[in-house]
Amino acid sequence: MSLIVQKFGGTSVADLERIRHVAKRVVATYNRENDVVVILSAMSGITDNLIDMARKVTETPDGRELDVLLATGEQTTSALLAMMLKSMGYPAQSLLGYQAEVVTDYCHGNARIVDIRADRIKKLLKERHIVVIAGFQGCDPDGNITTLGRGGSDTSAVAIAAAIKADVCEIFTDVDGIYTADPNICQKARKLSTISYDEMLNMASLGAKVLQIRSVGFAKKFNIPVHVRSSFSEEEGTMVVNEDSGMERLVVSGVTHDKNQARITLKKGPDQPGIAAKIFTPIADAGIIVDMIIQNTRAEGQTDLTFTVPKGEFKRSLILEKKIATDIGAEEVFGDENIAKVSVIGVGMKDNSGVASTMFRALAEENINIKMISTSEIRVSCVIEEKYAELAVRVLHTAFGLDRDE
Ligand code: ADP
Numbered sequence: 001m002s003l004i005v006q007k008f009g010g011t012s013v014a015d016l017e018r019i020r021h022v023a024k025r026v027v028a029t030y031n032r033e034n035d036v037v038v039i040l041s042a043m044s045g046i047t048d049n050l051i052d053m054a055r056k057v058t059e060t061p062d063g064r065e066l067d068v069l070l071a072t073g074e075q076t077t078s079a080l081l082a083m084m085l086k087s088m089g090y091p092a093q094s095l096l097g098y099q100a101e102v103v104t105d106y107c108h109g110n111a112r113i114v115d116i117r118a119d120r121i122k123k124l125l126k127e128r129h130i131v132v133i134a135g136f137q138g139c140d141p142d143g144n145i146t147t148l149g150r151g152g153s154d155t156s157a158v159a160i161a162a163a164i165k166a167d168v169c170e171i172f173t174d175v176d177g178i179y180t181a182d183p184n185i186c187q188k189a190r191k192l193s194t195i196s197y198d199e200m201l202n203m204a205s206l207g208a209k210v211l212q213i214r215s216v217g218f219a220k221k222f223n224i225p226v227h228v229r230s231s232f233s234e235e236e237g238t239m240v241v242n243e244d245s246g247m248e249r250l251v252v253s254g255v256t257h258d259k260n261q262a263r264i265t266l267k268k269g270p271d272q273p274g275i276a277a278k279i280f281t282p283i284a285d286a287g288i289i290v291d292m293i294i295q296n297t298r299a300e301g302q303t304d305l306t307f308t309v310p311k312g313e314f315k316r317s318l319i320l321e322k323k324i325a326t327d328i329g330a331e332e333v334f335g336d337e338n339i340a341k342v343s344v345i346g347v348g349m350k351d352n353s354g355v356a357s358t359m360f361r362a363l364a365e366e367n368i369n370i371k372m373i374s375t376s377e378i379r380v381s382c383v384i385e386e387k388y389a390e391l392a393v394r395v396l397h398t399a400f401g402l403d404r405d406e
């Protein structure tokens with residue numbers, strides 16, 4: 001007997017027929033003498049629809065009320081599944097985030113889980129209930145509903161798996177595993193049988209939305225094996241596990257792209273101590289996350305500074321920087337929203353040279369201009385023009401020998 005957490009994403013619960021399919025799958029696991037906790041997303045498209053509706057009320061919806069609204073998506077699917085399971089004769093119960101005691105911080109729209117007091121879940125499991133939990137939602141210490149950011153049901157699932165010490169957390173989605181690149185844009189992508197937590201952390205933070213990054217952080221911290229697999233087939237998917245579990249060690253194991261980036265440049269600022277602090281402090285105070293930063297010193301004792309921010313923060317950042325440029329006496333500020341970041345990732349990079357040069361050559365052969373570069377021990381990223389993002393992924397995939405044999 002195992003304790004299994006099964007999370008089903010939006011496409012897996014898109015309508016009643018698919019929820020019925022989920023019910024059968026859950027029951028099959030339960031009937032093999034396992035204890036089962038199910039975490040559900042909203043039906044696909046519903047979260048977007050709710051956001052659109054709120055924006056029709058006001059351009060800047062109140063965070064608390066928006067979370068109350070968004071949480072209804074997951075409330076609907078979990079009630080329907082529990083209802084279905086009961087009508088099939090199985091003991092089941094749905095729990096909303098607060099009932100599952102998922103305690104978060106106060107950050108509406110992007111809350112972090114700080115604690116899960118899983119007593120109620122454990123009690124229901126002891127009584128052999130199938131516990132169905134609404135993903136993506138929790139509540140702050142004052143009892144207000146919060147949501148965990150887009151894709152947050154993955155994090156609900158892994159965090160709950162950690163809290164109840166589950167044997168495995170299965171993430172059922174619309175692809176049959178984690179691939180070397182998004183299989184929806186790179187037909188030659190290969191399915192990985194295993195991937196390390198660190199590689200997956202990088203893939204998720206660099207644009208692979210198959211798992212929300214925080215879910216991978218939880219999995220790594222609590223050593224929870226995560227099995228990403230298809231809800232439409234019985235096939236084994238990809239295991240996200242510790243690096244030393246005898247896995248294939250590729251130099252590059254994944255290629256990602258991220259279009260959610262924008263670039264800002266301050267031209268000809270003074271080359272003096274304290275200038276970078278003046279440029280970035282107001283951005284940090286505004287809660288804007290800066291990703292890449294490049295500074296070039298000019299011969300005339302001036303510097304150009306370029307950095308990237310999430311696209312949604314572009315306008316706000318540009319306004320802040322225009323004011324700063326005037327204060328510090330920089331010549332000009334300009335921005336570019338039409339960029340994308342492409343990255344190659346692999347733990348094998350640690351002891352292999354030439355990864356960056358292979359990447360630059362492959363992009364050059366397609367005449368793709370590189371606007372910014374950043375590297376870490378296990379990744380290389382380049383900012384390029386947005387319209388080349390998909391092409392760049394395919395080209396890099398081939399260049400690093402990742403293409404599936406036809
Ligand atoms: P769910 O609704 O089940 O949470 P998501 O849409 O959030 O599903 O995540 C699954 C999607 O992630 C896939 O449809 C695929 O397009 C995308 N994806 C991006 N990168 C990868 C990758 N390397 N491997 C698999 N899927 C990926």
Ligand code: ASP
Pocket residue numbers: 009010041042047048073135136149150151152153154
């Ligand atoms: N429904 C939420 C979203 O669309 C959470 C999730 O599906 O993981 O982002």
Ligand code: MG
Pocket residue numbers: 009151154209210211212
């Ligand atoms: Mg998702």
